[in-house]
Amino acid sequence: MSETETSHDDKSCVPADSPTLDNSSSCTQMEHVSLAPLSRVAICGxxxxxxxxxVYIVKEMQRKxxxxxxxxxxxxxxxNPRAVEVCRRYTDKDLNRCFTDALLSSPVTDSAPYELRRAQELNAQLGPKGGKEAVDLLVDLHNTTANMGLCLIFYSLDWLTLHLLKYMQNKISSVPVRAIQLDIPLSDAYSLEVVGKHGFAIEVGPQPHGVLRADIFNVAKKAVDLTLEFIQEFNAGRTFEGGEVEAFTLVKSIDYPRDSSGEITAAIHPELQDNDFQLLRSGDPLFLSFSGETVIHEGEDLYPFFINECAYYEKKVAFQLARKTTYSFPSVSVEKD
Structure with a gap:
């Protein structure tokens, strides 16, 4: 995505005649946009x-x-019912990395990883990815062990997503509400939310894996309720005014320091731990080695997130770094018949 530096933050406008961001677009006057109604929504956990x-938001919805x-x-x-049953991230393969075009179209047999077969089942049920028959909106619910509050994570930034982000920010005050954008082509986009016509993941933390916290549950449930409330009001004809929101665009991932055998030799520095989305400047501490030495950040000032995420140890990711961009978006309402 093309960006213009403004201090540590960027500011982007997008074309008023397009429902999605265009990487090559210059700033234009925001005009009102009419979008198709949304009749089918999938809430996934x-x-x-x-x-x-x-898991428990979906089970409660199913129970009711x-x-x-x-x-x-x-x-x-x-x-992922098999992983839920054994309370593990996955059984054979990370399901949330199985929704690329290549994996969704690959032949599978009974010996294929369960999650790959399940991804194709979900694509058939809720998609197909990129197809006209896909659900209008897919929301996938996640937890992180990192101190990230409530985050919406998505690939293409469309008008609906930006409006929903702003709507949640105006209605939720108990935790920060932020957005993370993964600037990846749709064909390579790998997580479940890309199966819907619109989609995003809701990431809420900190919460240990295998543990349920009422405060975290309530924040995520509020976000789901607000999503459905927004869409009902949109479908009923309400006009939502344009505005601005910030999003953090992933730049790169940082691994832990390791020795020649691949063993971790340092932990997240105490001054970085729990400081997700706080600007990281050159010279700031990143890691504290087991022998007591500090490893510092060198280079561009960026924003860290997923700091010390438990599930990312296997992926060799200590945290990720992002740039912050401000996006302008137009007023929207439902298309009239």
Whole structure:
């Protein structure tokens, strides 16, 4: 995504005649945009079987037989039931890395990883990815062990997503509400939310894996309720005014220091721990080695997130770094017949 530096932050406008951001666009006058109504929404949980908030939000929706919310047909989906049953992130393969075009179209057999077969089942049920028959909006619920508050994570930034982010920011005050954008082509986008016409993950933390916290559950449940509330009001004809929101765009991942055998030799520095989304400047501490030496950040000032995420040790990621961008978006309302 093309960006213009403004101090540590960037500011982008997007074309008023497009529902999605265009990487090559210059700033233009924001005009009102009409979008198609959204009639089908999937609320998904348990993509990672030990992230308990989404598991129990979906189970509660299924228990109450939630199928409709005003103008919406709502489908609650427990996405990785085998992993949920054993309370593990996954059984064979990380399901939330199985939704690239290549993996969704690959031939599978009974000996293929369970999560790869499950990804294709979900794509058939809720998609297909990029298809006209896909659900209008897919929301996938996750937990992180990092101190990230409530985050919406998405690939393409469309008008609907930006409006939902702003709506949640105006309605939720108990935790910070932020957005993370993964600047990856749709064909290579790997997580479940890309199956819907619109989609995002909701990431809430800190919460240990395999543990359910009421405060974290309530924040995620509020975000789900606000999403459905927004869409009902949108479908009913309300005009939502334009505005601005910030998003953190992933730049790179940082691994732990390691020795020649691949063993970790340092932990996250105490001054960095729990300081997700706080600007990291050159010279700031990153790691504290087991022998007591400090490893500092060198280079561009960036924003860290997923700091010391438990599930990312296996991926050799200590934290990720992002740039902050401000996006302008137009007013929107539903298309009239």
């Amino acid at each position: 348990g993509t990672h079987g030990n992230e308990m908030t989404g 037989k939630v199928k409709a919310a005003g103008s919406l047909y709502v489908t609650p989906v427990l996405t």
